[in-house]
Amino acid sequence: MGMAATTPALDLPLFPLSSVLFPGGQLQLRIFEPRYLDLVRECARTGGSFGVCMILEGREAGLPAVPAAVGTLATITDFHSREDGLLGIVADGGRRFRVTRTRVRSDGLVRGDVSPWVDEELIPVPPEFGLLPTILERLAEQMAPSWQKTDRNRYDDASWVGFRLSELLPLDPNECQHMLELDDPLQRLAELRDILPRFQRP
Structure with a gap:
C-alpha cells in the first residue's frame, strides 16, 4: 500500500542529521552553526516546522550534506542555553514526508519541497508480535525516554x-532509515522481530 501524499508540497528548511527522527519521537540538538541558528529563529518566529533527514553523504557540520529523500517533520517545543554556551533545542517528530527537490542557500542551509505522508492507520499489535510491546517496556524502563510515562494503550498501537x-534498539542508521x-x-x-535475536545475550 503506497502512501499517497494528500497535501500540497511544503517549502521547508531541512536539517540533515546522522540519526533518524521517528514520528512521535523527540530530538535534542545543540545549535552552533549560523545557518541552523537562522533556521531555529525562523521556526520560532513562524511557529513552523523543519524537516529532519538522515545524511546519505557528508557530515552534520561544514559543507551541505546530501539528505535522504524520506524524513520527518520536527516542531520545536523547548529552547534553552546550555552550559557550554550553545543553544539547545528540543523538537518533537511529526509526520513523515518525501523530499521532491532540494536547493542549497548561499549560507549552506538546505531547503526542500516536501510532500507530507498521511499518518499510518491505527492497527492493534497482533498476537504473533505480542513479545514486542513487552521488550519495549523493558527498554523504556532502562533508557527512560521522554514518553516513558505514556498512556498504556499506546503499547497496543502497531505503528507506535x-x-x-526502532528508536531504542541499537539499529544502525541505515536500518533506522529503512524502518522509517x-x-x-x-x-x-x-522485520523488528526478525532482527531481535541479534541483540539477545547468549
Whole structure:
C-alpha cells in the first residue's frame, strides 16, 4: 500500500542529521552553526516546522550534506542555553514526508519541497508480535525516554510500538532509515522481530 501524499508540497528548511527522527519521537540538538541558528529563529518566529533527514553523504557540520529523500517533520517545543554556551533545542517528530527537490542557500542551509505522508492507520499489535510491546517496556524502563510515562494503550498501537522499538534498539542508521520508510506497521514489526535475536545475550 503506497502512501499517497494528500497535501500540497511544503517549502521547508531541512536539517540533515546522522540519526533518524521517528514520528512521535523527540530530538535534542545543540545549535552552533549560523545557518541552523537562522533556521531555529525562523521556526520560532513562524511557529513552523523543519524537516529532519538522515545524511546519505557528508557530515552534520561544514559543507551541505546530501539528505535522504524520506524524513520527518520536527516542531520545536523547548529552547534553552546550555552550559557550554550553545543553544539547545528540543523538537518533537511529526509526520513523515518525501523530499521532491532540494536547493542549497548561499549560507549552506538546505531547503526542500516536501510532500507530507498521511499518518499510518491505527492497527492493534497482533498476537504473533505480542513479545514486542513487552521488550519495549523493558527498554523504556532502562533508557527512560521522554514518553516513558505514556498512556498504556499506546503499547497496543502497531505503528507506535514499531517506531519506538526502532528508536531504542541499537539499529544502525541505515536500518533506522529503512524502518522509517516502511509504510506498513505490521511489516515493520515483522522485520523488528526478525532482527531481535541479534541483540539477545547468549
